[in-house]
Amino acid sequence: METVWWKLTLALLMLAVSTLAKAPxxxxxxxxxxxxxxxxxxxxxxxxxxxxxxxxxxxxxxxxxxxxxxxxxxxxxxxxxxxxxxxxxxxxxxxxxxxxxxxxxxxxxxxxxxxxxxxxxxxxxxxxxxxxxxxxxxxxxxxxxxxxxxxxxxxxxxxxxxxxxxxxxxxxxxxxxxxxxxxxxxxxxxxxxxxxxxxxxxxxxxxxxxxxxxxxxxxxxxxxxxxxxxxxxxxxxxxxxxxxxxxxxxxxxxxxxxxxxxxxxxxxxxxxxxxxxxxxxxxxxxxxxxxxxxxxxxxCPPIIPRCVWGAEPYRGTPTKLSLPLSFLFIHHTSTPSQPCLTLQQCSADMRSMQRFHQDDRGWDDIGYSFVAGSDGHIYEGRGWHWQGAHTLGHNAVGFGVSFIGDYNASLPTQHAMELVRERLASCAVGGGRLVSNFTLQGHRQVVNTACPGDALYREIQGWEHFGEVQK
Incomplete structure (x- = not known):
């Protein structure tokens, strides 16, 4: 009886392996x-x-x-x-x-x-x-x-x-x-x-x-x-x-x-x-x-579409931006606090942020226009055409771009910073989405916040287009 059972088990196993081998x-x-x-x-x-x-x-x-x-x-x-x-x-x-x-x-x-x-x-x-x-x-x-x-x-x-x-x-x-x-x-x-x-x-x-x-x-x-x-x-x-x-x-x-x-x-x-x-x-x-x-x-840099990172639909009716805009606001996520290195990890971070912004803060969508991972890609948030919820009082005049991670004591990868500083900015200007003499600012310059972190804020002060707040 035991021999018969083992033969049956072996036959079923071989059938399963054969089926898997022929899976399309x-x-x-x-x-x-x-x-x-x-x-x-x-x-x-x-x-x-x-x-x-x-x-x-x-x-x-x-x-x-x-x-x-x-x-x-x-x-x-x-x-x-x-x-x-x-x-x-x-x-x-x-x-x-x-x-x-x-x-x-x-x-x-x-x-x-x-x-x-x-x-x-x-x-x-x-x-x-x-x-x-x-x-x-x-x-x-x-x-x-x-x-x-x-x-x-x-x-x-x-x-x-x-x-x-x-x-x-x-x-x-x-x-x-x-x-x-x-x-x-x-x-x-x-x-x-x-x-x-x-x-x-x-x-x-x-x-x-x-x-x-x-x-x-x-x-x-x-x-x-x-x-x-x-x-x-x-x-x-x-x-x-x-x-x-x-x-x-x-x-x-x-x-x-x-x-x-x-x-x-x-x-x-x-x-x-x-x-x-x-x-x-x-x-x-x-x-x-x-x-x-x-x-x-x-x-332009490679931009991962919303559908690839698994975005939930926009809640409500989006407000269309009047392009070109005059500002680019730099953020860090703080939470998630660590850089993401793979599509899977960055996508999970994007979904987590979207849930927090929609469910906890009651926003219609993830607040940022774009998000930079450390995997070599920019992730689409609200994109080029829809007003975000990233920089209170300034969402209609600028794009909000955030780096995944906490950058109080350290910097994003050089490649991620170059994607934003050179490629995304050039893409925006060349595509008529930002004016050529746009102003780049850190989130803390216009809102009472520690964002985008001390280390990253010191870094962006040396970037082209960085501008102080007008008194």
Whole structure:
């Protein structure tokens, strides 16, 4: 009887393991990395090299149109994947829109941002296949330039050229990504994937000859944690740094030339005559349109939307701000008293603050306009357009930005302070949300409070735009 019981138990256990093994993968970067590892494990020798793995993934995803073939080898020569993996790749990699609101071919990364896989993979393959220093053939055309050309066509700006971001149905097992506004020709996820394709392609091709697994590179880039120093002590190559790394890799005039070349190539491949009007005139048009891209994805910091950190709805009717504003008020949270280093920790802190502000203080929402974590991100509070409850008597004239932590005796991370001092302020001015000669003040300058803490208040007195209270 005991033997029968053990056999039954073993059978049930094997069935459970088998069921778990066949559980469908989600749209999380960690699940995609596991799929990449499966491709690598199926091969040995040259078949597991990054370029070969990327080529197999491209074939499985059906990314083989004339524009791609102009730069990359015909993927039809690659061997097939098994049925389950093939089905996953065909669903997960090709980028596109489902109707007006849902975006496919994107994954959620551990740092909370959403990345399009198609430009990521194409960029890495293009760079690995072109080892000539400084001349990565097809890198920018395949990641950015073709899609940017579509976004900059006449009439494409009617509903906005760039963005929006969006929200996932689940942060633990994401499957459906819904845009937070009208679809544009070039979404935030596309921008993230394109920048990562450029950054990781350069990293992979620049490493010394030797064994390199694509899954390991992706894990190092997307899944690294942070220590107590936050991004101040983090490795250079980490997804939270994508914007700052990308800014150092290409200048806007060079990107404009790549867009023009991609548009011209598409016309030639389609058998149409070259665009009329002259290269110089067309470049001027592209450069003008690229200003919005540079502002949105190179000047502005990464901002985690409310839906990602788990915000509760606004209670009541929000008051719309009259932009641009004249002040930027600096706060610290005091409670939570410790810096947050991960998306999960920072999100929990945001939810805790929102509960306190709504339930204990009776406010309609979290009071701050934005909140800076030590994980490399700015968190959206009431945002750019809605009046906050951060600086009594001054909420209609300025944005309130708080650093998570108590900064009476210590300072936030240098990276977090730079995000606010340089990137968020520049983003606000460039987007017409703050006047160019805005005044930056600490909370204590206009309200009887110890905020933003003695150490942080001493620090911001040296920041550009700091201003004393007018008597």
């Amino acid at each position: 993968r989600s749209c999380h970067m960690e699940d995609f990395i596991q799929a990449v590892k499966q491709v690598e494990d199926e091969e040995s020798g040259s078949g597991s090299e990054p370029a070969a793995v990327l080529r197999r993934l491209r074939r499985a995803a059906g990314l083989n149109d004339a524009f791609i073939q102009h730069f990359l080898p015909d993927a039809a020569l690659s061997p097939d994947l098994d049925a389950d993996l093939l089905g996953y790749v065909r669903t997960a990699v090709p980028h596109g829109l489902l109707g007006e609101t849902q975006e496919q071919g994107v994954v959620l990364t551990p740092d909370g941002t959403t990345v399009a896989l198609q430009p990521l993979l194409l960029g890495m393959e293009a760079r690995l296949l072109s080892r000539t220093p400084g001349r990565p053939r097809g890198l920018y055309q395949l990641t950015l330039a073709r899609d940017l050309g579509a976004a900059l066509r006449p009439g494409s700006a009617d509903a906005g050229r760039f963005g929006p971001d969006g929200c996932w149905d689940s942060l633990t097992s994401p499957r459906v990504f819904t845009l937070s506004g009208p679809a544009s020709p070039f979404t935030t996820a596309q921008a993230n994937g394109a920048m990562d394709g450029v950054v990781l392609g350069a990293e992979a091709s620049g490493r010394p000859a030797g064994p390199l697994r694509l899954s390991s590179l992706l894990t190092q880039y997307y899944c690294r944690g942070l220590d107590a120093r936050g991004l101040d002590g983090a490795p250079r190559l980490i997804s939270r740094r994508r914007r700052e790394i990308f800014r150092g890799m290409i200048l806007p005039p060079a990107l404009a030339r790549q867009v023009w070349r991609a548009t011209d190539l598409q016309e030639r491949l389609a058998g149409r005559p070259r665009t009329q009007g002259g290269k110089k005139k067309q470049l001027m048009v592209v450069k003008e349109g690229l200003r919005e891209f540079v502002h949105m994805f190179m000047d």
